Amino acid sequence: MCYGTVVRCLFLFIATSAIAQNCTTAPARPKQGDVIRLTCSGDVTSARMNGFTIRLFPHQDGNRLGLMPVTVDEKPGIYAIEFLTAKSIVNQSHNVTIADAHFLSQNIVLGKQLAELQPSLGEYDTVAKFKQILTEDRRWAEPFLPPVPGCITSPYGVHRLHNGKPTGNYHTGLDQRTPAGKPIRAIAGGDVRLAGHFNLHGNTVGVDHGQGLESIYLHMSQLAVKDGDTVNRGDVLGYAGSTGRSTAPHLHWNLYVNGIPVNPLQWVSLKPCAKPAKHR
Ligand SMILES: [Zn+2]
Structure with a gap:
């Protein structure tokens, strides 16, 4: 309610509306x-x-x-x-x-066995459901912790070729150089909502950080958490390995925002390896 002249009330209305609508x-x-x-x-x-x-x-x-x-x-x-x-x-x-991010292309040489590997029953559906999780409580705070300290061997967004043939897919996360057995840590707090083995993803952990933000970590040698566990930033989720469709021990991880894989380098600062994987 406004008590005063019409002009003053109108001014107050416009002023408060302007504040209320500020995005x-x-x-x-x-x-x-x-x-x-x-x-x-x-x-x-x-x-x-x-x-x-x-x-x-x-x-x-x-x-x-x-x-x-x-x-x-x-x-x-x-x-x-x-x-x-x-x-x-x-x-x-x-x-x-x-703006155009000018993503590059990258060829991955896969042996016959890896090239012919088929997903586990329901593998894609399980991951698709995980990344759509939307919980009310924000469990994440910045800055995020890089899950491992290693340099980047393959950045987000590169168009992927397998044995020279375009897959039509792009790299949805980051690959970091990591020796087998090294701990993989949660980038932020949250709840484990995915923990298991899949043919392509290998041993995998997915964490819901709340309000539409999730992270997922693949190819582990061993898991250290189970579905339903609560984790804090820096807690060990598992250990690096080369399970699933992976050519050597490394960590592949993704960041999902409202179901869409996004570039983790907007959130964590990591350097490319001096000898990155070959681009073409
Ligand atoms: Zn990867």
């Missing part, structure tokens, strides 16, 4: 595979870009925060991010320019 996006120039952070101080509860809708969750600083993933193959250009109220009314719209 920001970061970074200023996101690339393919990045996450756009959406922060709003008003009653915005979701946001939409290119037909993809995500939720914004209350944050301890009083704002709401949402993570909009940019897919690896999103066409570079200008996109509108629409911010929606609980009643799905568009409250405001911001334009963002998505």
Whole structure:
């Protein structure tokens, strides 16, 4: 309620509306595979870009925060991010320019046995369900801990060829050089929601960090946790190995944001190996 002149009340209404509707996006120039952070101080509860809708969750600083993933193959250009109220009314719209990340191609030489390896029954479905988990409580805090200290042998986003033939797939995570048996640690706190052996992924652990963020760790020699365990940042999830479709001991891990694999290098700082895997 406002008591005063019409002009004063109108001014107050406009001023409070402007504050209530204030949303920001970061970074200023996101690339393919990045996450756009959406922060709003008003009653915005979701946001939409290119037909993809995500939720914004209350944050301890009083704002709401949402993570909009940019897919690896999103066409570079200008996109509108629409911010929606609980009643799905568009409250405001911001334009963002998505830049080309210029991902390279990489050939992987697989022996006959690895090339012909078939997924376990339900393997893809299990992982697909895991990455869609959306829990209310935020269990993650920044900075994230790199799961192992090793350099990067294969970055996110490279187009993958197997024995010279394009697979049509891209590398959805990071490969880090890691000797077999080295501990693999949780990048942030959360709940283990996937722990088991699969033909292609090998021994795998998946952690739900809350509010649409998950991480998954593959090819382990041994698991150290089970489904349902709660972990803190830095807890050991398992030990590096070369199980599943893997040519040598290493860690492959992915970061999922609202179901989309995104580039972990926006979240952790790691260097490429001096001798990276061969690109072509
Ligand atoms: Zn990999």
